[in-house]
Amino acid sequence: MMLTLSNSNTGIWTVIHVAGEVDMATGPQLRQEIVRQVSEGNIHLVIDLRKVDFIDSTGLGILVGGVKRAKSNGGDFRCSGLSSSLEEVFALTGLDSVLAVVDLDQDPSSWTKSNE
């Protein structure tokens, strides 16, 4: 299964659109893209998961790493478009306590406030 990544910009936010399955095989691609964006100064990141069929513990760890990277550089890290299964996994692992979920259809100004 391939992982496809693309980006878009909305105000201060860079949205990384993810499609496919995130696991031990494909996860390094996503980690590399997050690291690249932060290193280029794009520290306000949203991970769009609407087209993600599956995330395993590797993927969850990459999101945790994203929160740390963005925050330690003065930015914010959000995700969006969780399936019901992924919502369950976020709740079970406690990821929902450190990673806010935003609605990409809403005004981006509301995204900043989501985790405050």
Add this chain to the structure above:
Amino acid sequence: MNKGIILEIPSQVEYLSLVRAVVASAARVDQSLGDQRIDDLRLAVSEATTNAIRAHANLGSSERITIRFGLEGDRIEVEVQDRGSGFDPEKLDPAGPLTDKGRLEYEGGFGIPLMKILADEKTIESADEGTTVNLTVYVSPPSETI
């Protein structure tokens, strides 16, 4: 247990999606298992297989990993067997809640807890010659079975 399907895969991460596809398709043979439970099983088996691949990588082993799948009356049982060097499941260090100070420094620690939560029953038998993880998901919750 009548383990109806046996998969032997090379110990390579590229085969994880194949394992998930087979498990999900096989679980759908029992039409009473809902999509959410199939997703739970798919993730739990993927985690067990990922750990098996890691165990072989740590040894530099090119041996194959065996996944046995069985539909048995009121339950689905999946066994993931590696030939790694084994570990003591009792000595696993829990990573702690993500809200703990410093927890965000560590990306790991989700796999085995997820298996435990998502499967109705989980056993890990580990020895020097390898580890076998058994995962059971009941078609109906255990409390409702006779």
